[in-house]
Amino acid sequence: MMFLHVLLLFCASPPSAAEGRLRQFYRLNNKTNVSVAESLCRVNYTDLVTVYDQQDNNKLLQLLKNSSSQQGWIGVYRGNYSLKWSNGDEVSYSRYSPSHSDQTRCAAMNAVGDWESILCTETKHFMCYEQDGAGASSYIYTLIPQNKSWFDAQLYCKENHTDLVSIRNQEENTLVLTKQDQSNTPFWIGLLNDSVDWSDGGRSAYRNWFQNTDQSKTYVYMIFTDGRWIKINDGQFNPLCYKSFIHVSPAEMSWEDAMNYCSAHFSRALCLESENDQTETQRELNRNNISAPVWVGLRQSRLFGFWIWINGLEVGNWTNWKGGMAPEAALSQHCAAMEKVNGQYTLTDKDCRSTFRVVCETQ
Ligand SMILES: *[C@@H]1O[C@H](CO)[C@@H](O)[C@H](O)[C@H]1NC(C)=O
Ligand SMILES: *[C@@H]1O[C@H](CO)[C@@H](O)[C@H](O)[C@H]1NC(C)=O
Ligand SMILES: *[C@@H]1O[C@H](CO)[C@@H](O)[C@H](O)[C@H]1NC(C)=O
Ligand SMILES: *[C@@H]1O[C@H](CO)[C@@H](O)[C@H](O)[C@H]1NC(C)=O
Ligand SMILES: *[C@@H]1O[C@H](CO)[C@@H](O)[C@H](O)[C@H]1NC(C)=O
Ligand SMILES: *[C@@H]1O[C@H](CO)[C@@H](O)[C@H](O)[C@H]1NC(C)=O
Ligand SMILES: *[C@@H]1O[C@H](CO)[C@@H](O)[C@H](O)[C@H]1NC(C)=O
Ligand SMILES: *[C@@H]1O[C@H](CO)[C@@H](O)[C@H](O)[C@H]1NC(C)=O
Ligand SMILES: *[C@@H]1O[C@H](CO)[C@@H](O)[C@H](O)[C@H]1NC(C)=O
Ligand SMILES: *[C@@H]1O[C@H](CO)[C@@H](O)[C@H](O)[C@H]1NC(C)=O
Numbered sequence: 001m002m003f004l005h006v007l008l009l010f011c012a013s014p015p016s017a018a019e020g021r022l023r024q025f026y027r028l029n030n031k032t033n034v035s036v037a038e039s040l041c042r043v044n045y046t047d048l049v050t051v052y053d054q055q056d057n058n059k060l061l062q063l064l065k066n067s068s069s070q071q072g073w074i075g076v077y078r079g080n081y082s083l084k085w086s087n088g089d090e091v092s093y094s095r096y097s098p099s100h101s102d103q104t105r106c107a108a109m110n111a112v113g114d115w116e117s118i119l120c121t122e123t124k125h126f127m128c129y130e131q132d133g134a135g136a137s138s139y140i141y142t143l144i145p146q147n148k149s150w151f152d153a154q155l156y157c158k159e160n161h162t163d164l165v166s167i168r169n170q171e172e173n174t175l176v177l178t179k180q181d182q183s184n185t186p187f188w189i190g191l192l193n194d195s196v197d198w199s200d201g202g203r204s205a206y207r208n209w210f211q212n213t214d215q216s217k218t219y220v221y222m223i224f225t226d227g228r229w230i231k232i233n234d235g236q237f238n239p240l241c242y243k244s245f246i247h248v249s250p251a252e253m254s255w256e257d258a259m260n261y262c263s264a265h266f267s268r269a270l271c272l273e274s275e276n277d278q279t280e281t282q283r284e285l286n287r288n289n290i291s292a293p294v295w296v297g298l299r300q301s302r303l304f305g306f307w308i309w310i311n312g313l314e315v316g317n318w319t320n321w322k323g324g325m326a327p328e329a330a331l332s333q334h335c336a337a338m339e340k341v342n343g344q345y346t347l348t349d350k351d352c353r354s355t356f357r358v359v360c361e362t363q
Contacts, residue, residue, distance in 0.1 A: 026243065031069070044243075048074060083193050109177065123149055294339070
């Protein structure tokens with residue numbers, strides 16, 4: 001019965017424009033200090049905004065454009081120094097040799113594959129990566145022979161590839177090293193050592209500081225002129241909040257029960273309508289440190305063999321399947337879950353009777 005319904009929908013509904021479908025930004029009207037701002041955001045929204053990329057920064061600019069003050073609190077504050085990868089991966093492997101400094105340092109790979117600690121403002125060639133379509137866990141590496149600061153290199157890679165390269169083990173380190181150019185000069189990789197944390201625990205290594213901001217300041221607000229962030233200890237500004245429309249159930253259940261749980265309590269189980277949805281979901285799972293499989297609203301037709309989202313959409317060609325392609329009918333189990341494999345979120349087929357947590361859409 002359910003599949004008949006799904007097939008009908010499949011014919012009826014075109015893909016919707018999905019920009020920002022799973023996360024929205026809001027500006028509250030009250031000017032407050034940062035602790036009140038944070039608690040106001042947590043009343044009706046999720047938290048103060050975590051800015052993941054230039055697109056997010058631009059969205060905030062749009063949001064502030066019409067307001068009188070053109071300033072507001074974002075969720076960034078000063079924590080302890082720690083290493084992070086530009087793409088939000090956990091740092092599980094490192095060849096970084098630390099050096100103490102009161103300025104932010106980034107890593108560059110040298111001619112023997114060790115990672116040097118260098119001021120992020122220096123300019124170097126850099127290595128970008130993107131997903132290899134033929135195997136979800138392997139990367140395609142591209143060395144860009146242009147001299148850029150680490151942050152400009154990050155912008156370049158995020159726009160023209162996936163991100164600055166992250167390296168998860170010895171084999172990958174060796175692979176990246178083989179892609180260096182003949183000059184053997186150190187090039188940026190995606191590793192950053194700074195003292196920035198986000199109010200919601202989000203893993204974002206995107207930064208947009210106003211030049212020469214004072215390291216001793218704690219929280220950060222954002223001002224309108226070209227969207228740069230300024231460090232400050234106190235002040236009264238508008239809270240910039242976000243709401244996530246993704247909910248992960250606390251309890252584990254079968255796929256069928258999971259679908260019912262989502263439609264009973266929220267809108268429906270999560271459907272990845274676009275690459276952007278996939279990115280947002282990964283951010284939310286990363287933020288909550290979830291790597292075990294979680295059900296999503298994707299199932300295989302036992303009759304026809306194709307995979308289809310419960311909202312009737314086909315599976316996009318950007319989808320990260322474990323092993324690089326959708327599991328084929330005769331060999332596969334018929335329900336899909338998202339899980340973190342080798343540091344990366346992929347979709348994988350699971351026995352529909354297995355019990356996992358489920359990701360729901362809440363609007
Ligand atoms: C927000 O501002 C309004 C109007 O100034 C005020 O009545 C209200 O109490 C404020 N709310 C908070 C939570 O500060
Ligand atoms: C923020 O403002 C509230 C209420 O005005 C006050 O109770 C609190 O101490 C202030 N917090 C800081 C860190 O200044
Ligand atoms: C939360 O939403 C309710 C209902 O819309 C509203 O009355 C209240 O003022 C909101 N509170 C905050 C802090 O935004
Ligand atoms: C800003 O104002 C313009 C024109 O008044 C309007 O078209 C636009 O929707 C507003 N943007 C926001 C984010 O409110
Ligand atoms: C920094 O680390 C110290 C010692 O581990 C800890 O006590 C402190 O809470 C940390 N500060 C922050 C902001 O996480
Ligand atoms: C990061 O930088 C801080 C400050 O310079 C330094 O104390 C710390 O050892 C560095 N961390 C690592 C893992 O290199
Ligand atoms: C980048 O800078 C290095 C060192 O300053 C220089 O040797 C190299 O030629 C520069 N590369 C480009 C493409 O400008
Ligand atoms: C992306 O690549 C193009 C062509 O090399 C370049 O002009 C553009 O500046 C790059 N984007 C960024 C953000 O650097
Ligand atoms: C995330 O989970 C892993 C294992 O599930 C654990 O080792 C790690 O400490 C957790 N990290 C945080 C920040 O909670
Ligand atoms: C995915 O599909 C779109 C639209 O059909 C197409 O433009 C794009 O080249 C495809 N990408 C890949 C990696 O196959």
